[in-house]
Amino acid sequence: MHIGEFAERTGLSSRTLRHYEEIGLIPPTGRTEGGFRVYTESDLRRMLTIRRMKALGYSTTEMGELLELLDVLEGPASRDDKEAARAQLHATLEDSRARREKLALQVERADEFLGILRDRLS
Structure with a gap:
């Protein structure tokens, strides 16, 4: 394409x-x-x-590192390299969950502010 x-x-x-x-x-x-x-x-x-x-707010450098790990995991790497990549990606999974929770809280606060505006404009 x-x-x-x-x-x-x-x-x-x-x-x-x-x-x-x-x-x-x-x-x-x-x-x-x-x-x-x-x-x-x-x-x-x-x-x-x-x-x-x-x-989720990852920098381009972080994205590059994560993509390399995914490439190792899905490519023709050694078993040890795949296990090391898997361990790092598990840590990234936890970091991503924390980032998502932070974003969800921001959305919740934004929704509260929208409610305040609606109430005051009524």
Whole structure:
């Protein structure tokens, strides 16, 4: 798929997609003979993972590290490397839960503020 469709399917701008490619979060894309980027379903899956990490406030550096761990876990790595990646990802799971709880609290407070505004405007 070309960058326009890829951007639409990920909900990210073409500029963001190019930036993520430049900094190595997604591998360099294939190109058509005309030089247009071509993305795969694997690229889509990776980008959706990145988008979800971004929602939890992970930096691009942290995202890169987490993607490397996921690549080790899902790729042709040694058993020891996979176990080390799994252990680090378990820690990330706990961190992600804590980040989500913090976000949920922020949403709750935002909802309370919206209620205050509605009440005062009534």
